Amino acid sequence: MIRVDALTAAAGGRTLVGGVTFALPAGQVLALVGPSGSGKTTIGRALLREHAPGVVLSGTVEVTGRVGYLPQHPASVLNPVRRVGGVLREIARQAARTTSAAGAAGTSGAGRRETPGRPVAHRPWLRSAGARRTREIAESLVVTALGQAALPGPAELARRFPHQLSGGQQQRLVLAQALLRSPSVIVADEPTTGQDPVTKHQITRLLRLLANQGMAVVLLTHDFDVVEEIADRIMVLGDGRVAEHGPAGEVLARPRHPHTRRLLAARPPARPDTGDVRTRPATARSWSAPAPDGPDRLAVAGLTARHRSAPVISDVSLRLPAGHCLAVLGRSGDGKTTLARCIAGLHRPAAGTVLLDGRPLAPALVRRSRAELARVQYVFQDAHASFDPHRPVAAQVSRTAVRLRGLGAGEAGREALALLDRLGLPAATTARRPGALSGGELRRAALARALLAAPDVLICDEITAGLDTVTQASVLDLLDELRRDGLALLLISHDMGVATRLADRVGVLSGGRLEPLDPSTDVTPRHPPSGGPAARRLRTSGSDAHAPGTHHKEDTS
Amino acid sequence: MIMHGYVVRRLSLGLAQIVLVTALVFALTEALPGDAAVVLAGDAPDPGRVARLRHELGLTGSAAERYTGWLLGVLRGDLGTSMIAGRPVAAFIAESGPPTAQLAAITLLLLVPLAVAGGVAAAVRPGRALDRVISGTSVALYAVPEFALAIVLGAVFALRLGWLPPTAIGAGGDLLADPAVLVLPVLVLLARPICSISRLVRGGMIDALGSGYAAHARRLGLAPRRVRWAHALPNAVTPAVQQLARTTDWLLGGVITVEAVFVVPGLGSALTGAVAARDVPVILALALLFAATTVTVNLLADIAAYRLAPRSDGAG
Numbered sequence: 001m002i003r004v005d006a007l008t009a010a011a012g013g014r015t016l017v018g019g020v021t022f023a024l025p026a027g028q029v030l031a032l033v034g035p036s037g038s039g040k041t042t043i044g045r046a047l048l049r050e051h052a053p054g055v056v057l058s059g060t061v062e063v064t065g066r067v068g069y070l071p072q073h074p075a076s077v078l079n080p081v082r083r084v085g086g087v088l089r090e091i092a093r094q095a096a097r098t099t100s101a102a103g104a105a106g107t108s109g110a111g112r113r114e115t116p117g118r119p120v121a122h123r124p125w126l127r128s129a130g131a132r133r134t135r136e137i138a139e140s141l142v143v144t145a146l147g148q149a150a151l152p153g154p155a156e157l158a159r160r161f162p163h164q165l166s167g168g169q170q171q172r173l174v175l176a177q178a179l180l181r182s183p184s185v186i187v188a189d190e191p192t193t194g195q196d197p198v199t200k201h202q203i204t205r206l207l208r209l210l211a212n213q214g215m216a217v218v219l220l221t222h223d224f225d226v227v228e229e230i231a232d233r234i235m236v237l238g239d240g241r242v243a244e245h246g247p248a249g250e251v252l253a254r255p256r257h258p259h260t261r262r263l264l265a266a267r268p269p270a271r272p273d274t275g276d277v278r279t280r281p282a283t284a285r286s287w288s289a290p291a292p293d294g295p296d297r298l299a300v301a302g303l304t305a306r307h308r309s310a311p312v313i314s315d316v317s318l319r320l321p322a323g324h325c326l327a328v329l330g331r332s333g334d335g336k337t338t339l340a341r342c343i344a345g346l347h348r349p350a351a352g353t354v355l356l357d358g359r360p361l362a363p364a365l366v367r368r369s370r371a372e373l374a375r376v377q378y379v380f381q382d383a384h385a386s387f388d389p390h391r392p393v394a395a396q397v398s399r400t401a402v403r404l405r406g407l408g409a410g411e412a413g414r415e416a417l418a419l420l421d422r423l424g425l426p427a428a429t430t431a432r433r434p435g436a437l438s439g440g441e442l443r444r445a446a447l448a449r450a451l452l453a454a455p456d457v458l459i460c461d462e463i464t465a466g467l468d469t470v471t472q473a474s475v476l477d478l479l480d481e482l483r484r485d486g487l488a489l490l491l492i493s494h495d496m497g498v499a500t501r502l503a504d505r506v507g508v509l510s511g512g513r514l515e516p517l518d519p520s521t522d523v524t525p526r527h528p529p530s531g532g533p534a535a536r537r538l539r540t541s542g543s544d545a546h547a548p549g550t551h552h553k554e555d556t557s
Numbered sequence: 558m559i560m561h562g563y564v565v566r567r568l569s570l571g572l573a574q575i576v577l578v579t580a581l582v583f584a585l586t587e588a589l590p591g592d593a594a595v596v597l598a599g600d601a602p603d604p605g606r607v608a609r610l611r612h613e614l615g616l617t618g619s620a621a622e623r624y625t626g627w628l629l630g631v632l633r634g635d636l637g638t639s640m641i642a643g644r645p646v647a648a649f650i651a652e653s654g655p656p657t658a659q660l661a662a663i664t665l666l667l668l669v670p671l672a673v674a675g676g677v678a679a680a681v682r683p684g685r686a687l688d689r690v691i692s693g694t695s696v697a698l699y700a701v702p703e704f705a706l707a708i709v710l711g712a713v714f715a716l717r718l719g720w721l722p723p724t725a726i727g728a729g730g731d732l733l734a735d736p737a738v739l740v741l742p743v744l745v746l747l748a749r750p751i752c753s754i755s756r757l758v759r760g761g762m763i764d765a766l767g768s769g770y771a772a773h774a775r776r777l778g779l780a781p782r783r784v785r786w787a788h789a790l791p792n793a794v795t796p797a798v799q800q801l802a803r804t805t806d807w808l809l810g811g812v813i814t815v816e817a818v819f820v821v822p823g824l825g826s827a828l829t830g831a832v833a834a835r836d837v838p839v840i841l842a843l844a845l846l847f848a849a850t851t852v853t854v855n856l857l858a859d860i861a862a863y864r865l866a867p868r869s870d871g872a873g
Contacts, residue, residue, distance in 0.1 A: 048776065050772075050776075066778075069773070069776055071769070071773070073769070076768075076769035076770070077769045077770050077772070077773035078770055078773075079770040079774070079788050079791075079792070080770070080792065080866075080867070081791045081792050081865055081866065081867060082787075082788065082791065087774075087788075090779065090783065090787070091777050091778070091779065094777075094778050094779055094780075095778070161867045163867070174773075177773075177777055178777070180777075181777060181778055
């Protein structure tokens with residue numbers, strides 16, 4: 001299905017991909033693994049015969065049949081002003097036309113020559129019947145594709161705009177669009193990034209299923225759980241070169257290259273079973289119970305929020321003292337992001353208050369003082385969308401310090417560069433525009449931008465999504481260090497591993513209500529802000545609390 | 558629901574704006590030297606006659622009294638009577654409204670497709686020959702003021718070549734009965750809006766065509782034409798819609814220079830005449846009409862923009 005020979009990509013003197021060769025037969029899943037910026041996306045786009053502007057490709061890429069593409073940011077490829085149903089039908093009609101034209105050519109016998117794929121509607125004498133047939137085929141194709149992508153039917157979805165879907169639904173919608181064209185190859189770029197465990201499992205299983213049906217799947221990912229689950233072969237990349245390439249079992253069990261070993265060692269702790277967070281027993285203990293430890297830095301009381309008239313979260317209360325971390329888990333669409341946006345003043349709640357050090361914060365951002373803005377910072381889920389595409393990243397990051405802390409441009413720039421460097425982003429990278437950075441790099445830049453405001457409360461929406469294991473560990477270490485210095489952290493995540501690693505308390509937002517994940521997980525904070533790292537081990541009810549990730553952190557501190 | 562409250566809010570704000578505009582216009586006419594009595598009295602005004610006329614025209618009260626009187630009349634649906642012609646102002650507007658409305662409608666009907674097509678054509682390959690021709694022409698054309706273009710076109714096509722009538726004199730109130738008189742005014746009215754709107758469409762289209770969703774639509778096998786018109790264009794027209802509102806407003810106000818050069822008996826001509834004659838009721842009624850048009854058209858444009866950008870949650 002796929003044959004790639006000596007693929008090389010260079011941009012402005014920098015080699016992005018250096019001589020990558022591989023072949024992939026139908027029915028197999030190849031995982032391309034490597035840190036952000038290692039050339040995964042460049043290879044993936046080369047399979048689509050595309051490249052970013054300024055990138056020069058050489059070598060050969062042969063692909064049989066159509067390629068379906070799942071990009072890293074589903075929101076960026078969904079048209080914001082077109083309803084979901086209209087676009088799906090349009091793609092399906094296009095696909096159905098070619099199908100029915102091919103069908104007509106098949107039944108009309110070998111005597112008549114038909115251009116394959118020529119739309120039926122172009123032959124006027126067939127128009128009415130053909131158009132009706134095309135429409136019927138298109139409708140059924142849409143229903144099938146939505147079902148395959150585990151989305152609700154067109155009745156529920158068709159009238160919505162992409163921004164009215166959760167991140168997980170958007171990803172599945174993009175998958176449904178790709179499936180409408182019956183592709184023979186699927187290139188999935190971080191398809192599970194930022195998805196909740198259930199969705200992640202669905203997408204992973206679905207990709208495996210598609211491979212079993214005879215598609216060749218190329219999976220670009222950081223996530224070894226997914227790799228372990230579905231990959232037949234693994235190719236490990238480092239700086240655009242192939243570090244290791246082989247059958248999945250072999251690479252995972254006996255990594256030969258030190259680079260692979262490093263990536264595997266930094267895997268986040270094994271995750272407690274979170275198959276379905278909804279089934280976790282809720283307890284009577286209320287979130288509004290006084291936090292045992294010092295005054296609240298952030299308190300939310302009775303928060304209710306709606307989208308238009310649809311309720312999203314209802315009567316949510318939480319308390320977060322300085323130096324603590326609360327993780328909010330939940331499925332896509334359960335209102336995690338809405339809760340965070342209400343706290344940050346980006347979404348006007350229908351009822352309830354947000355208190356910072358006991359003083360109410362205005363519900364609308366524009367009514368908050370500059371000091372209040374600086375004190376509550378937000379790292380958005382979609383790092384791409386949160387940057388201006390036309391200005392260098394470093395300039396945008398340092399702007400926070402100028403605007404919210406009143407630093408001079410020079411000083412702010414130096415601070416920004418130091419912080420970015422600490423997060424693994426050298427000045428040469430951040431001098432570029434956002435489009436030239438990988439998803440993981442931008443996410444770290446967004447974190448740096450928020451931290452430059454010297455916030456007291458930091459809201460992180462899927463902060464580790466799309467980061468390779470090594471970077472993920474370093475970001476979590478930094479957050480942990482800041483937390484110990486008194487930063488109050490609100491972590492919005494799908495990822496149980498991240499939550500247990502960093503959070504003092506874990507809540508689940510389900511059906512609009514915030515509930516403790518588990519009575520024994522909701523332990524009183526075991527450490528004052530000055531507490532040593534040894535005290536930081538989580539005592540969850542599961543046996544898997546002493547995870548490798550915890551050791552890694554102790555090593556570094 | 559949000560929309561509903563928004564419209565009500567905007568309409569009440571608009572009402573206040575309209576009242577303010579008429580008050581301002583009234584104050585300005587007060588500041589002008591002379592009044593309708595002086596105009597009526599003619600070249601050799603006898604003070605006694607002027608005073609008598611003033612009394613007859615009801616120009617004796619204080620400015621505040623006269624303005625409130627007019628406003629109360631409007632609330633009762635009475636626009637008053639022209640001081641010069643002695644006819645009801647409503648009849649006056651009913652007469653000069655249609656030519657302006659016809660000109661505006663024809664201009665808009667041609668403007669929207671031409672400007673959008675031009676903008677899209679230029680945006681498909683930015684920087685290439687077609688784009689340079691379209692962009693260059695539109696910038697150059699935009700630099701020409703209406704009156705200059707009107708005089709040049711009139712001189713060439715009407716006076717020298719004799720292809721078209723130089724003015725609308727004789728066409729009466731219904732310009733559509735004699736379409737030839739419309740050609741030159743419409744051309745002049747089109748010239749600048751077509752440039753500004755096509756530039757805006759071009760800018761929006763370049764962004765939209767370079768976006769991830771346009772690339773993805775092509776990836777999904779949709780024809781380039783579909784991608785251009787059905788996927789990119791809806792994202793590209795929002796700024797153009799706002800500009801179109803401004804243009805519509807400008808056209809419905811009766812473009813004074815164009816109506817003056819081509820002698821179109823429209824609202825612009827009516828306004829200049831009324832100001833010259835200090836015919837306050839007519840001036841106020843026209844100010845009322847123009848202000849109401851501005852408020853309505855801009856509200857409609859904002860609603861359209863809101864529909865075109867469904868993400869901008871809550872219009873307040």
